[in-house]
Amino acid sequence: MPNSPSVARSTATSLVSLICVLALLHFGREVLEPIVLASILSLIIAPLIRSLRRFGLGRITATFSAVLFVAAVLVGIGVILTAQLVSVTTEIPQYRAAIQSKLAMVRQITERPFAHIEAEMKAVSSNNFPAAEPTTPEEKVLPAGQSQPIPVVIRTPQPSTTETITRLLSSISGPVGEAFLVFVLLIFILLDHESLRDRAIRLTGQSEVGRTIKALGDATEGVSRFFFSQFLVNTAFAIIISIALWAVGVPHAFLFGTLSGLLRFIPYLGALIAGGLITLFVAAIDPGWTLAIVCMSFFAATEVLVANWVEPKVYGHSSGLSPLAVMVSALFWGALWGPVGLLLSTPLTLCLVVAGRHVSALEPITILFADTPNVDEAHRFFHRLLAADTDAIVSDAQVFMRKFSFAKYCDHILIPGLSLGAHDFENGLLEKTQQNKIRATIATLAETVSQTSDDSDKKRKRRSVSMLDANVGAHLRQMRKKRLGRWQGSLNVPSRSVVLCAGFDSERDDLLSELFVLALREVNIDARSFSFGDHQENPGEDGANIVSTVFITYPLVSTLAEWIPIVQELRSNLPHALIVTIRLFSEENLAEQSVVNKHVDMVLRSFEEGLAFVAPDRAPLH
Incomplete structure (x- = not known):
């Protein structure tokens, strides 16, 4: 075929480009993570800034007001969560006996069938094979005149107070420094929003102005509206779970309700983790299983109601991604960027799907990952x-x-x-x-x-x-x-x-x-x-x-x-x-x-x- 060499060259070029992009995402993680986080946050805060500007505030005033408000809310929630988390860690010894008894019960229920099978297999093997020689020091008979070896125990010295404080500050400085960097980038992105749009249009050229403006409009309005709506839904979910746990007498209800709302940003897996944590904690503090089952049932019913009725009413039928695409994107970004990538997997993939509707190079992503393929009836x-x-x-x-x-x-x-x-x-x-x-x-x-x-x-x-x-x-x-x-x-x-x-x-x-x-x-x-x-x-x-x-x-x-x-x-x-x-x-x-x-x-x-x-x-x- 005459076009075979050109097709092969095009395929090779696309493959090399894909490998370069993956390498850039992997090795440039430390640089790209704060930029992407700030960009996603800017899309979430954008509707709030537009609402403030409708009340007559200027662009700079509305931007700083929105950012400071969000920062104050996040800091306040973080302080409360930290205090409750510290309280939970100090109270864990009180629940140690209940935890150990229930773990023993669960272990007995789960291990009983396997223990029976193991015993039967040992009985069969003992009839067919001779007994093994003793291998432990207690079982072996030493020769005359030879003494038992003395075990050596290596003890690690206790760290000093200065070393403990230094280690604590080093563990805190990393997340705090990254959060401060994201905060600064967020302010500059919001203030320089119009300039960034003009630069993107200039890069694409005058012939693609209409398509570029349409793509940017979809990203800044449609996608940001979805993220903001998702934020409101998850906040309401956290409040409902907190009130329900408080009503049945579960301590630290605010902590577990907030964790439920935060973990819901992780697709599918987040709700399972939140429900599991709540069930385990309630099972630890309650002597029986009734309260744990009630809390687990209420959480599952609320999750099903929100996912299948509230979310479609608030921001459409779905996130714009197929369920399989959500799982694949979570695996991909989680493997590249760890927990941060898992948290940002749906927003990042959704942005790529929206961009693929206007950029031909990203069109395969839209075809593969969009909620409904670009196929008419x-x-x-x-x-x-x-x-x-x-x-x-x-x-x-x-x-x-x-x-x-x-x-x-x-x-x-x-x-x-x-x-x-x-x-x-x-x-x-x-x-x-x-x-x-x-x-x-x-x-x-x-x-x-x-x-x-x-x-x-x-x-x-x-x-x-x-x-x-x-x-x-x-x-x-x-x-x-x-x-x-x-x-x-x-x-x-x-x-x-x-x-x-x-x-x-x-x-x-x-x-x-x-x-x-x-x-x-x-x-x-x-x-x-x-x-x-x-x-x-x-x-x-x-x-x-x-x-x-x-x-x-x-x-x-x-x-x-x-x-x-x-x-x-x-x-x-x-x-x-x-x-x-x-x-x-x-x-x-x-x-x-x-x-x-x-x-x-x-x-x-x-x-x-x-x-x-x-x-x-x-x-x-x-």
Whole structure:
């Protein structure tokens, strides 16, 4: 292949770039961590600054007020948490007996089966193998005149007060110094926000100004709004847990409630850790297990309620990431940056996903990690059609038609989805078995809709189609004739009350005709279909009087010459009926509309327009 060397070079370049980025993230951790922390905090505080500016405060005043307020709250919470943590550590010896007894109980319950198995295995092995020689000094018999060796014990000298204070200050100075650095970076990022935006636009060039501003807008508004909402939800969660623990008499309820709120920023794993800590502590302070079980149940119920009801109401269906992406990002950033990376995994990945919607180099991240892939409903329908996932297609169609009409489903999902595979289907690029599965899936979907819309068949269950002719539309027409008779209904109906759908004796025309019949029958219109090649389907002059409208499938370029005389013949046979055609823009190789207009009364653009044309008072207004 001529393009193979260029493709190989491009792949090698991308691989080298990826390795360089990973190396930069790993070895530049000490520099990048405070910058990323400050950037994420700036996104969280940004909504608060915007709110203060609405009250008339200047940019600098609002920025310093917001930062100082957040810093004061964090310092106050930190002092209270530290005091309670120290109190917990001093009280632990009081609970030592309860902890030891419960650990012994748990150990006995968990080790009893394994001890039994081990005893049985030892009994079996002792019968097959001789006893082992003693290996401990007490078991071995020393030779005459040789004394037992004296054990040597190495004792570490106790550290002095100066060494203890120095070690404590060194352990504190690291986190405090990093926190101060993040605080300073946060102030400069917030104050220099507009300048940073201008620099980013300048780097991307004037040709990408619109895309850059859109990406920055999504990051500073959408992402920051999500982070701020998440902060509010976790704060409320911490308050609820604190009040609940205090109400049942658990000491240090504020400490464990705050830890629960903080740990919820770690996806999935954080809630499990918080619930485990609370359960263990309550089990240690309570002689029985009732209080621990109650606290664990309340925590689990609150977590489920917040995750599945409160969070979707506050900031949308999800964080914008798929559950698998959240776990993968937690593993990736946790391996690179440790606990800090685990805490920042969701914000960092979400920022990359948002950026991937505007930056082509990051688009693979958006495709892989976004909550919903960048695939519309028509593409999703086609993918499931190829996979023969009939149940999912039918289920999605039923959900769609609870709100909208079958005509809209055809216009937006079914027909555009079928058009995606029309080229492969016509050129034989799909295997015969796959083609048969596609036909069977379409027939099953159509029969499900027909059974739902026909009053006489409402109690029938959907059945799968195992054997099917090559023409799906002809199959559906035959099924309707079996249910309703040769003329697909009675001929003793009011004048001009029947709508006919007609087309060539081809798979495309028959399928479009049958789908539109189903769309019409859904709103109780007496719709029937026939094929141009079937000359036996002629009910006579009385049958012609009951027809009000004839919908003819729009001709292709290859069938236009044959289509015109057939339309003229319909004109003569049904002089009082309107002849209408529907030009679906999802199809290709259609004839010129200027030519088609000369032979029909109306050219419509969708099934929904056809529905409104026939019965505007009964067509669903969606």
